[in-house]
Every structure is written in C-alpha cells, then in structure tokens.
Amino acid sequence: MNNNETIFALSSGHGKSGVAVIRISGTNLGQVFSKFINKKDFFPRRAYFTNLKDSEHYLIDQVICIYFQAPHSFTGEDIIEIHSHGAPAVIEKIFSYLTELGFRMATPGEFSRRAFYNNKMDLADIDGLAALLDAQTDKQRQNALKSMLGTDSKIYEAWRNQMIEISAYAAAMLDYAEDELPANIGETIRKKTEKLHEEIKASLSRYTAVRAIRSGFNIALIGETNVGKSSLFNAILGANRAIVSDIPGTTRDVVSVQLDIDGYLVNLSDTAGLRETTDTIEKIGIQRTQSEIENANLVLHVIDGTKDANISSAKENEILVVNKSDLASCKKIPNAIYVSAKTGSGIKDLIEVIKEKISTLTKTTESTVAVNARTYSLLQDAAVELNNATNSPKENYDIFSEHVRRAADNIGKILGTITATEVMDATFSQLCLGK
Numbered sequence: 001m002n003n004n005e006t007i008f009a010l011s012s013g014h015g016k017s018g019v020a021v022i023r024i025s026g027t028n029l030g031q032v033f034s035k036f037i038n039k040k041d042f043f044p045r046r047a048y049f050t051n052l053k054d055s056e057h058y059l060i061d062q063v064i065c066i067y068f069q070a071p072h073s074f075t076g077e078d079i080i081e082i083h084s085h086g087a088p089a090v091i092e093k094i095f096s097y098l099t100e101l102g103f104r105m106a107t108p109g110e111f112s113r114r115a116f117y118n119n120k121m122d123l124a125d126i127d128g129l130a131a132l133l134d135a136q137t138d139k140q141r142q143n144a145l146k147s148m149l150g151t152d153s154k155i156y157e158a159w160r161n162q163m164i165e166i167s168a169y170a171a172a173m174l175d176y177a178e179d180e181l182p183a184n185i186g187e188t189i190r191k192k193t194e195k196l197h198e199e200i201k202a203s204l205s206r207y208t209a210v211r212a213i214r215s216g217f218n219i220a221l222i223g224e225t226n227v228g229k230s231s232l233f234n235a236i237l238g239a240n241r242a243i244v245s246d247i248p249g250t251t252r253d254v255v256s257v258q259l260d261i262d263g264y265l266v267n268l269s270d271t272a273g274l275r276e277t278t279d280t281i282e283k284i285g286i287q288r289t290q291s292e293i294e295n296a297n298l299v300l301h302v303i304d305g306t307k308d309a310n311i312s313s314a315k316e317n318e319i320l321v322v323n324k325s326d327l328a329s330c331k332k333i334p335n336a337i338y339v340s341a342k343t344g345s346g347i348k349d350l351i352e353v354i355k356e357k358i359s360t361l362t363k364t365t366e367s368t369v370a371v372n373a374r375t376y377s378l379l380q381d382a383a384v385e386l387n388n389a390t391n392s393p394k395e396n397y398d399i400f401s402e403h404v405r406r407a408a409d410n411i412g413k414i415l416g417t418i419t420a421t422e423v424m425d426a427t428f429s430q431l432c433l434g435k
C-alpha cells in the first residue's frame with residue numbers, strides 16, 4: 001500500500017443526514033485547503049464556511065472545511081475535513097471531485113493504519129476504537145473507551161518492560177560473575193516472573209466477562225413445554241415477539257432479541273421446550289436449545305408453578321423462575337423467583353435479579369485490560385512462556401531468559417510493537433470506511 005497517496009472517505013454514517021463529514025488524509029494538503037476555501041492564508045483547526053466548487057468552477061455545495069496540520073491529526077498526516085450537506089448526491093459529487101484531484105477512496109481501516117504507522121495509536125488502542133464504533137450500550141461505550149484511550153496499552157507496556165528487564169538480567173547471569181550483579185538476582189527475577197504469570201492468568205480469566213460486555217450477555221429461557229417461556233419472553237420484552245399457545249411444543253426454533261439492561265447489551269433467547277419427541281423438526285429445535293444453554297452466560301430455567309416440579313435448586317449461572325403464580329396452587333421452591341407472565345407480577349423482580357447476576361459477572365473487569373479475541377491467544381502464549389520459565393531448571397538461566405523474552409514478544413504483538421502482517425490485517429479490517 002502506497003502511503004504517499006492522498007485518501008478520502010465518508011466518516012459520518014451512510015444514508016440521508018443533515019451533515020456529512022468527509023475526511024481527506026495525505027501529505028502537504030495546505031494548498032488544496034487554500035483552494036477549497038479560496039483564501040491564501042488560514043489557520044489550522046479553524047472552521048471555514050465556503051462555496052466548494054468543482055474544477056469547472058460550478059458550485060458543489062456550501063460546506064465547512066477544517067484543516068488539521070500534521071502531526072496534530074487522527075492519522076498524524078495533514079487532514080482536511082469537509083462538512084457538507086448529507087445528501088447522497090452531494091457526497092457523490094464531492095467524491096468525484098476529489099478523485100479528479102488525484103485522490104483515492106480509502107480502504108476500510110486505512111485511516112487507522114496510518115495512525116498506527118505514525119505512532120498515533122497502537123493495536124490495543126485500535127481494538128478499543130473498533131469496539132467503540134460498535135458500542136450499542138453505555139457499558140460497551142465505557143469499556144471500549146478505556147481501551148481506546150490507552151489504559152490497556154499502559155498495562156501491556158508495563159508487563160513487557162518488566163519481561164525485557166527480567167530476560168536481560170537472566171542473560172547477564174550467564175556472562176557476569178555473581179558479585180557483579182545485584183544480590184539474589186536469580187531469586188528476584190523468578191519471583192517477578194511468577195507475579196507476572198499470576199497477573200496475566202487473572203486477566204485471562206476475565207475474558208468471558210469482557211466478551212459478554214462487548215458482544216452481549218447471552219440469556220436463555222429454557223424449560224419443559226407449555227411452562228410459559230414464550231409468554232415470559234414477551235413479558236420481559238414488553239412486546240409480543242414469540243408465539244404463545246396452549247399447545248405443547250409451540251416454539252420450535254430459537255427466537256432472539258437484543259435488549260439494553262442497565263447499560264449492558266443482552267441477547268435474550270426463547271427456546272423450544274424440552275421433552276421427549278419423535279417429531280423431526282421439534283428434535284432439531286431441542287438440539288438448538290441445548291446449544292443455547294451451552295452458549296448462555298445465564299439460564300432462566302422456567303417451571304410451571306401449577307405442576308409438581310422435581311427441581312429443588314438452581315445450577316450455577318441459572319435462575320429458577322416459577323411461572324403462572326396467578327394460579328392458586330403454587331408450590332414453594334427455595335431461591336426461586338415467582339412470576340406470572342400473564343399478570344406481569346414478579347417480572348420486575350426477575351429483571352432485578354438478572355441485573356445483579358450481570359453485575360457480579362462484570363465486577364472483576366473494572367480495573368484490568370479488556371481481553372478480546374485477538375489478545376486472548378497472545379496472552380495465553382505469554383502465560384505458557386512465563387510458566388515454562390518458572391519451571392525451568394534453577395541453574396539454567398539461558399532457557400529461562402529465552403522463555404521470558406518470548407513472553408515479551410507475545411505482549412509486543414498485542415501492542416503492535418512486534419507485528420505480523422496477519423495480526424495487522426485482522427485488526428484493521430474490523431474497522432469501517434473512514435476510520
């Protein structure tokens with residue numbers, strides 16, 4: 001990819017809108033800016049209202065232009081922002097004018113790639129940016145923002161620096177006499193390595209919670225047929241999405257919706273009731289229910305309160321919900337939530353319990369790195385190397401040093417300090433055009 005080319009993209013959303021923002025990034029864009037605003041002198045970071053004209057001096061649109069001078073811009077290059085009216089025809093016309101000027105449309109993630117090469121962002125920051133652009137709920141926004149603003153990078157950087165230092169000391173032990181090195185250095189670096197190993201393991205254990213914040217908590221309504229799962233699903237949603245009937249086996253496929261509960265994104269699924277069946281389609285539905293249970297962060301196990309249930313306690317990550325409590329003969333099960341999908345009683349309490357479960361699951365994520373799918377395996381590799389280092393023979397410091405160095409390289413890959421092309425491509429391709 002030629003980095004000298006001037007690129008442009010629509011940075012605002014597609015479709016009809018009041019204002020569209022088109023960004024142009026390249027080197028020495030001062031003259032182009034001067035032409036756009038028809039002024040010789042101008043200041044960076046100042047909004048100029050102008051009649052933007054094409055090469056034949058026909059008016060394209062009345063726009064606002066801002067010039068960001070390198071290196072004080074998102075990409076670290078010169079950037080021009082054009083704020084035009086948001087009509088698709090205006091955007092098209094500006095694009096064809098920019099193409100005439102010899103600029104080309106950016107590929108997805110190309111702006112961020114340039115920001116990375118110009119040391120404006122590391123890969124952990126870009127992961128955060130990608131998550132922020134996807135954020136639908138407030139917690140997702142907070143979590144992504146933390147990564148994007150470099151909080152995660154600082155932790156990774158500190159880990160990596162310690163590993164490099166440990167590895168260097170271990171290597172030095174081979175070349176220097178004991179009295180030339182700090183006292184007890186062997187023991188000190190082993191202890192430090194163990195501590196790093198513990199910290200990384202703790203971060204890895206939070207992966208599920210971070211993933212749940214980023215992609216949503218999977219909550220599945222399960223139970224026998226006719227207990228009122230679909231009715232509860234509709235009651236929680238406040239809308240009639242799933243079909244309800246008194247025929248057992250009504251729901252045959254998984255019906256899912258996304259909800260915002262207390263700022264957390266929740267994927268709520270209604271499933272086919274569990275029972276022995278010979279019906280081929282219902283069997284497939286029941287298989288799907290099983291895989292929903294496996295993927296669920298939380299299961300709402302629904303029981304019909306009018307029937308004798310032989311369940312007395314909830315499993316881990318399960319809430320027992322006794323439905324049809326409006327009917328008289330409800331038997332008592334400890335720790336279960338009593339609701340009526342019909343009258344709506346108890347639904348609020350159920351939502352409160354769901355909120356509590358989510359907040360317990362996410363509590364541990366507050367102050368550490370947001371491990372995502374890309375960083376997960378790199379952190380795992382680093383943990384394995386550190387473990388190998390601490391288990392290496394006491395006197396064999398060259399092997400120890402090599403394992404810790406490799407762990408440092410894995411952390412380097414998270415930040416992009418050490419990059420493989422595939423890692424970079426995967427990271428940037430998460431982003432949309434104009435970022």
Ligand SMILES: Nc1nc2c(ncn2[C@@H]2O[C@H](COP(=O)(O)OP(=O)(O)OP(=O)(O)O)[C@@H](O)[C@H]2O)c(=O)[nH]1
Nearest residue numbers: 225226227228229230231245249250251273341342
């Ligand atoms: N009285 C009363 N009836 C209910 C309540 N919830 C559901 N029902 C009735 O129970 C029957 C079954 O409800 P569904 O919501 O379809 O049950 P389901 O668990 O989804 O059933 P399947 O999809 O067949 O597994 C319907 O006739 C509902 O009207 C409730 O809280 N009280």
Ligand SMILES: [Mg+2]
Nearest residue numbers: 229230250251
């Ligand atoms: Mg149903």
